Amino acid sequence: MEVFMNFENVSFTFMRHSISLVCSMFCFLVGRVHVSAFEASDSVVFLNADVEAYPPKITLNWHSTAVNPVGYTISRKLRDEGEWLSSITLFGMATSWSDENIVLGTAYEYKVEGVFEGGQHAFGYLLSGVEVGAVENRGGIILLVEDAHASVLSSELKRLQEDLIGDGWFVIRHDVSGTSSVSEIKKLIHAEYIRDSANLKAVFLFGRIPVPYSGKFPPDGHSPSHAGAWPADVFYGDMEGDWTDSKVNETRGIDPRNHNIPGDGKFDNLFIPGTVALQVGRVDFANMSSLGESEAGLLKHYLDKNHVWRHKESAPLEEAFVIDGFESSKEAFSGSGWRNFGSLLGLSRITAGNLSSGASEVGSEECLFGFISGLGTWSTLPGITLEDWNGGRFQAVFTLLFGSYFGDWDSENNLLRGVLTSPKGGLAACFAGRPQLFLHHMGLGESIGASIITSQNNVGVYMPMGFGANGTHIALLGDPTLRMRVVAPPKYLSARMGKKENILLTWTASEDDVVGYHIYRSESPRGPFVRRNDRLVTATSFEDEGSYSQWYQVRAVTLLTGNSGSYYDLSQAVCAPVLKAKKEVQKDTKTVLFRTSEDVNGVVSRVRSR
Template identity: 35%
Template structure:
């Protein structure tokens, strides 16, 4: 009997009711076990006979027909809002198909459930929630259509699920083998965002290859302003707004393909610079980031970054010339621009021309044209084409001028090499003439009708002339000229003048480099009374030179001065000396206008200055102007200057040391001050100070009495020329001395075989002499030194010297005082150059003291060069001296007969003496009264005899013809005492 096994198969899974699978499994089990299942009860299975008498197997009945299967399938799994497909090419609708595995035996209706994040009716059209497959058909379709709205939304979902409606199909059931599908609905709107590019660094430097900068992009909702994360990858492209930066070639970041990942609210871009090892100009530009078309930027977005790229290989630019010095009148300098590495672009270099030379007048370009204003170095080249500067010969001396050609600075394109500019010295082909900075004026006068005619040379650069006039006592010229004259004019006649008035004229060549000054007047009367002079004598000198001083006092009186003598000690303070001066002037009723210092009277020091330009000479300088200022003491302070670095201890100035603070005279000088101080001159040994003063007073007396013949001429030994390209120290000498001696009576190095100081002045007499050159305290380069003055005569009466250091005259063997100590004629000396001094007033009879005071008070009246109105200005010598001396009469006798006084004298031997004036005084020192209003032509005078002791004097009068026109001049007096 066969073994009976009960075999159960449990089949799980979605195919539970699938009969074919069950049959297959049954057969497999039967074959593998060799067993047959017992026939179930009520079974209709057929029993198959078995061999060997075994019972036949039970064969199950065939399974029923399988249930129809239904599934949903869609043509795509996504759709867009709008069929225009602005963002994607996915259409805005799609069809989903319900597939039945076999023909529907009848109409079959299926329910559709809808879920997901998309909203039906807002994001897609309302659906029919049932689908019917008609009888005999195997499928039906369902269409889903997106709805376009204007608001961007992230991707949303639609979930469709098929539910069988068994109520509608009671006879049939279906297997839902794929009854759910999830669809994506894509927004067709561009993302509206605010995008901001933030950065804190603006530049990249090739020389710092590790240097990088970071740009940060931040995204915000364009409607709400809230931070937003991008729902997609965003592509950005960078571009330079002005195309000044090669982004791909010079920046290390790939700025032409920037991808901001999806879900980013911020994004960093790291930017570096590529060191290309080639010279590049400094480049600056605005870099603009442009997004692709998936976003719309709000008006508030800012995606620009300003960036500057610095190259560590900027080319160095220099100007290269064929010559840096050339002579005018055809001299040519060729130059070009050169860089040490080529650029990839044309390089244009603007040029500027500066210096003392005048464009178009002193230099020009080639072929008579103007110089060029720029040079261009072509791309790929290292140099420009060459260009020429041609120097023009103007026929006038202008000194050593210079021209500087400078390339414009442009740090974005190049650096300036060394030298950074081109300097060309222009050597004048004409030597110095008086017309360099001066106009030598002469004047003639006419009584009826009254007029003054000025004349000058037309030498010098052609230009118009302006003429100004003032009274000689006025401090400044008016701003408005009395005449403006055309080019080539050589004179002017002024008819708006009166007789007996002293005028002063200024003529300016309109180019502004030439000035002329002259004093003139019509029928200028003689000066009978010069005013008062204070003779301030150092005690030891007063005793040792009593006789000579008495002679000096008498000489003052004979020239019309009232004299007051005061003695002081060299150990007195300068403040006590000043108090004495002020009191004496006040006691005179302020008639004293001149101060003569004789001997080593205490020397005031003041200021913090070095007009000679030497740093070791900055400090206090001798300041006799302190004595010439009659104002109260409080204008001169000793509280602020603290300068103790000068090499000479006397120049060191600290608060409270007795040296004043002022470098500029606080007020104008009231007194005409001159100093005759011949102390501390060991070069003149064995002569002592007293010996030197005695010699000086003798020279003074001889000059006043015209016991020495002095031709009206001047010597100029100028070794400066145009110092520093235009600092002409001698110009005021040319302007003013020519009005005294005449232009043709100046011996200078442009019109004489030699104008050497001692070559001329050892044997020849001169009224004026100027010498200039580099100096020390006792040396004038090109002139000589104090030893030279001690070794022999210096035969010039009025002298001016200029050079370094010795303007500080209170020093041992100082050369500024040497002409006074020397044998010969030297009676005055000034340090003229910084500032310039003016003496043209002397041409109409004024004293050198008058010109001294005018020069010291000058700040705007005449050109000063520099250091005008400064405390260091001082006259070495007697300020009461005049330029024109008349030989006095002689042998004055007096006789009284029958109550009548008869005075007789021997006539003056001077030329052009037109008469004599007779004076009377009750005291030998004066004051003297004029007895004849008009000069008498004879050598005899009668007046009533007066009882007692009386004093009479006679002075010769002559019309003094000078280059300034002339004036009525008086001789020194001859005197006689009459006792009756």
């Protein structure tokens, strides 16, 4: 059985990837060494933060399963800085450090690197802050919909657009043919990016949007059987790189999809040639026939789950599971699980499972995160099949998988895409381990798409990178805008004209413990919405100057405190137009009903007794 590829004839000329390649090859080779005492979690420094507002202070606490520490180095930078700008080293058994040189409301990123006897290193990362401000406007997202599904899923797609707008995005939708070329799709995306590069942030591919392919050497190590081009959706997010199709000539793979020859429309690039500018996520159920459900049915189910999640109509456990079939590998594939889940939830909330026991003890209840690794095929892991997700066996909202073959996610009845068919959970899935992914930014309210783009652009800021760092195969299956925590939105918004030509807004309170509400107004339900209140509204009513042609949003605001720190977050918006009230007298009762002239949110605007 092929497991590891031969690098003897591989040469790379790009200096920007030299560090990545050396580190990746080293990790790749030492992964062959079996050391019984080593476990993947030993490569992780588990971090959490205790925060104080007055005076502002962040205290980092850490724990490592590796033994005999020599010392720990703590480094800090701002979120978008490309290098660690300050550091301090603590020797011996230190397990905490306080940072008082911070500003209230600012996010800081921390790295803690542990060094242990024998030269072993472990890493942990955390994005932290104290009362970091809410993100009201998230930027633009291009929603590309396969035109074959636009009509049959029209109401669900309309609801998705409303949800995205209600989450602070402005939506640019294009319905495109599944037979378009990848160059035509890229041209469309690039034109929108040039039009508003400062604000465009993401691309959501929905349905069978043409799949770019790129590369030669398989990240899962199965060469020559899996050599050639792999799916490369990151092509749609790179606005500046030089993607070539003139050098690679590789036809040894057993699946013709992977064959890559000059001029065939598949790209040469193994590494991403530019800096990725746009988050890209895909929901695509083409060629998933073994599940016995239509493609449109699977797409509809995903959109229904997405809506339920955004409106907090489901309540997954704030827990994670790690099922590691390569536990003793020095590559520590499951470090992507342990490191991220530890930072996001805490070590005590992670349950470890075992493939040899069928993993029956974990994943049966919906939870936030899951990681599974093992020797795979395109459709299976040991003891796990595509139908296990479709049947609800594993129900993590955000799932990371590592193993052979299925990271090439465009194959028929693919296991990684199958994660998204889960009846609960299954909103996002990634191939993780080659390389390591870094999702810790989600702990302070960022989207999974933002973390994936950081992982795609990683050429040494985050360690260990793992084989395949900065590779064109790194991808997100699922909605890129999703975040790990949601706030219950207010409901039943009524916007009606008052006696003094003002607008009276009333709504039902959020079911969460919120600090107040923000009110937004627009001339169109598509936005842009502009906030109308200067201070948080703590009541469930608001009065504004306006007219009949306007639309209003109300969003709940809460202060969330978690494993990473504290930040303000916003709920989905409840939205309603300003409508005239008309009087309806029910003769058989003593009640006068004032209904809006349009049934907004399906409720009576006001009931008043005589």
